[in-house]
Amino acid sequence: MKTVQTVVIIEDNPIDVFINTRVIQQAELAEEILPFNSAREALNYLTNCSELSTMPPELIILDIRMPDMDGFDFLEVFETLPDALKQYVKIVMLSSSLDPIDESRALSHSSVVAFISKPLTRDKILQFPE
Amino acid sequence: MNSVSVNIFSRKGGQNELFKLPELLNDWNLSEFNFAESGKVLQGDWKFALIHYAGSSEELVRVSTEILNANPGVQIIILGDQIPGMAVFHSKAVLVLSASEMLHLPGLLSEILQNQVSGSKYAAMLELQEKNLELEKINHELDRFVYSASHDLRSPLTSVLGLLYLLRVEVKEEGAQRYVDLMEESILKLDNIIRDIVAYSRNNRTELLIEAIKLNDLMTDVESGLRYLEAPGINIQEAVKVDECTIFVSDRNRLTTILNNLISNSIKYRHPSRSPEINVSVEVSKELVTINVRDNGIGIKDYHLGRIFEMFYRTSDHSTGSGLGLYIVKETINKLGGDIKVESEVNQGTHFIIQLPAHYKENR
Numbered sequence: 001m002k003t004v005q006t007v008v009i010i011e012d013n014p015i016d017v018f019i020n021t022r023v024i025q026q027a028e029l030a031e032e033i034l035p036f037n038s039a040r041e042a043l044n045y046l047t048n049c050s051e052l053s054t055m056p057p058e059l060i061i062l063d064i065r066m067p068d069m070d071g072f073d074f075l076e077v078f079e080t081l082p083d084a085l086k087q088y089v090k091i092v093m094l095s096s097s098l099d100p101i102d103e104s105r106a107l108s109h110s111s112v113v114a115f116i117s118k119p120l121t122r123d124k125i126l127q128f129p130e
Numbered sequence: 131m132n133s134v135s136v137n138i139f140s141r142k143g144g145q146n147e148l149f150k151l152p153e154l155l156n157d158w159n160l161s162e163f164n165f166a167e168s169g170k171v172l173q174g175d176w177k178f179a180l181i182h183y184a185g186s187s188e189e190l191v192r193v194s195t196e197i198l199n200a201n202p203g204v205q206i207i208i209l210g211d212q213i214p215g216m217a218v219f220h221s222k223a224v225l226v227l228s229a230s231e232m233l234h235l236p237g238l239l240s241e242i243l244q245n246q247v248s249g250s251k252y253a254a255m256l257e258l259q260e261k262n263l264e265l266e267k268i269n270h271e272l273d274r275f276v277y278s279a280s281h282d283l284r285s286p287l288t289s290v291l292g293l294l295y296l297l298r299v300e301v302k303e304e305g306a307q308r309y310v311d312l313m314e315e316s317i318l319k320l321d322n323i324i325r326d327i328v329a330y331s332r333n334n335r336t337e338l339l340i341e342a343i344k345l346n347d348l349m350t351d352v353e354s355g356l357r358y359l360e361a362p363g364i365n366i367q368e369a370v371k372v373d374e375c376t377i378f379v380s381d382r383n384r385l386t387t388i389l390n391n392l393i394s395n396s397i398k399y400r401h402p403s404r405s406p407e408i409n410v411s412v413e414v415s416k417e418l419v420t421i422n423v424r425d426n427g428i429g430i431k432d433y434h435l436g437r438i439f440e441m442f443y444r445t446s447d448h449s450t451g452s453g454l455g456l457y458i459v460k461e462t463i464n465k466l467g468g469d470i471k472v473e474s475e476v477n478q479g480t481h482f483i484i485q486l487p488a489h490y491k492e493n494r
Contacts, residue, residue: 013285019292026299065281096284098328099277100383118285119292122299 004058039074064095326454373411396425421484429476
């Protein structure tokens, strides 16, 4: 995947936030990395982007299992955001899950372009679809 | 012998119209039985009214009540999915069948009719149906448990793997690299045990899903399962030669599990002085699908051969796994109704012969 302006990481485990940030930096995937440790905070940010008409992130790296609002809950709310915002955003799901249902469920959302198993590595980033 | 009556009411279109009995009878092969004329219930101990449900549940309750009132002692069999409010009828031995159970109705009916099933057997059938539902629920919960437990066990492992990956990239000291390699190997081993346990429980609990398969189509999945294998300098695509064109029917996921385990063993136990070669071929006959997996690895000593499919059995000298891999292979093949044999010669290689049924009954 070519370099983008902003990547959002939604991940509740601080160690994984650290890993993802470092790997993205090393792969020079984005100018700016914005980590959120809850799906709710990330949604607030996206709603603000939409209301203030600022440029949304091109890529969201989304964990599945999170307390309160999980990755799938996030996707459902995300689908209700304005198209003007959604069309810019690609979502990559990142998880330790071995459940095939998680993968098919994730890929059934039109905004989700890939389902990646943890940990994130440079090779996996290179395989993100454009 | 008591006579038996079956009234079939259809609620399609809102009218009480009788099903076209002859057609149904042909389908169900029940022609030797006496059936009632429209709406009339014959004498005998066993009376059934089959109601095909297509209206509202209130409507159904009303019609069923009418039938019950007019024909005391009649048993009602209702065909249709998810009918709310049917608990009302349970005291009157109403059997509610879902769409999938309707497929089994011919067998059930002929059993009821032929054997003049007693009231207690009928009750037992209802009980069995309830037990089945309960088991399905337990199975589903177990499934959820396995996936969420395995996820929680793997999360810290994947974090450590991520950190080791960064360490490898950021720290260039030679000594450190070796420690990173060993740590990574240990973590991957633990991760593989968790994967094995999930595969084992998945095989035990999920229904067979039989479809047409070409071996070549499975190889992408097999290869992605092998990417965790510690095999530096080995190109798995080059090492594995697969029969590309033979089409046969089997369960795709289970076959992937089987090949995954066998091929990863072939790579793990490759011969140190030659590059690994693994040939996977298929032969289909009228009754059997035979899959051969042949490698040029280190081979298995005679005295291990009889025990390699046992749970947790490990050949002491080289094995690095959990002792679950070949046990899972054997269990998975059992579930498919097949068999596996092994021939091996030390220093020459190993040959696994898998025989699976060439046909499966529908819904199995």
